[in-house]
Amino acid sequence: MPVNYTEDAFNGLIIDTNTIPTDSVEFGASLTNILAYSAENNKGITWLTLPIEKSHHVGRATALGFIYHCCQAHELTLVHKNQPAQFVPFIPSHTVGAGALIKNSAGEILVVQEYGMTGYKLPGGHVEQGERIEDAVLREVLEETGIKCEFVSVLGFSNKHPYKFGKSNLYFICELRPLHNHIQILDTQEILDARWISLADFQRDAKNSAYNHELFSALFNLSGLQPQALENNKGAHKKLEIFFANHKDGLL
Known part of the structure; x- marks a missing residue:
């Protein structure tokens, strides 16, 4: 057999x-x-x-x-x-992913559609071992849409279990600021389409998941945790990244 x-x-x-x-x-x-x-x-x-x-x-x-x-x-x-350079996901206790909420000057959101999907979602993907969340989400957005951005903040995160290999997955949703609006999909093996769309049009499209409808609405006008460089973050226990909330008066 x-x-x-x-x-x-x-x-x-x-x-x-x-x-x-x-x-x-x-x-x-x-x-x-x-x-x-x-x-x-x-x-x-x-x-x-x-x-x-x-x-x-x-x-x-x-x-x-x-x-x-x-x-x-x-x-x-x-x-x-088959190819020595083929990426193999590592197997820790958690995997980490990052997605990006990106709004242009017209208030439109950047969304992508992967092959096999019926609707659209935030661009983003896997954070590689040793990679900063900031760097990963900027890289993923560039690969999936061709749009260069600058990092603004972490708007929120979710925890899913079980995920791949029976482990947990942490998914960070980040706010990015686009440096241009021209879409050019680089990862044509994974991404079928990428586009700018108004929040209202996204919400009207029943092919987009109910979860993403709620997610987009909840995050659309939020500000998040911003990256920090602390003077004493050094030595053997140096943190790879630090994010803090704003002071209540709006000043860091």
């Missing part, structure tokens, strides 16, 4: 753990066929999770180019990358 797999939303393959045989020769043959399909179809990452009772397959997998990704008490996950 062949080992089954599914295609994920990121052009990768996820091997069905339940179909992995006990026999190593049979497993190796199926894995070889899956990797051949992955290469022929320009897939990115192939994910393989081995339960502890099938850990004897690790040698077969690593011989075919799989590397370790993460380990839990009763299973080990390995990944295979």
Whole structure:
């Protein structure tokens, strides 16, 4: 019986753990066929999770180019990358994402539509390990829309659990100020469309999620936590980023 797999939303393959045989020769043959399909179809990452009772397959997998990704008490996950530079999400206790609320001089909001979505959302994405939230959200907006911005504040954040790999996800919503209005999508593999839209038009569009309707309305006229550079933030325990609220009189 062949080992089954599914295609994920990121052009990768996820091997069905339940179909992995006990026999190593049979497993190796199926894995070889899956990797051949992955290469022929320009897939990115192939994910393989081995339960502890099938850990004897690790040698077969690593011989075919799989590397370790993460380990839990009763299973080990390995990944295979067709391209050495292919990004593999890391596996901490939390992942971090950042989205951007960006308004132009006409009061319009910048929104994006990913492939597979029916509606629009804030531009943004994954904060890489060791990356500042400020830098990540500016980078993601540039990749998705081609618009350069400057960072203003953190308007809020959400916590989702469970998320990928059964971990939690912190999602920071940031206010950015656009330096121009011209849209040019750079990440054409992920982003189908990007546009400026009035809040009223966004809210009238039933294809946009009810959650995003509420989110956009709640944040539209807020000011948030602003980045701070503290004189004594140094040494072994230096913070990567610090955000403070404004004083009640409006002065920092």
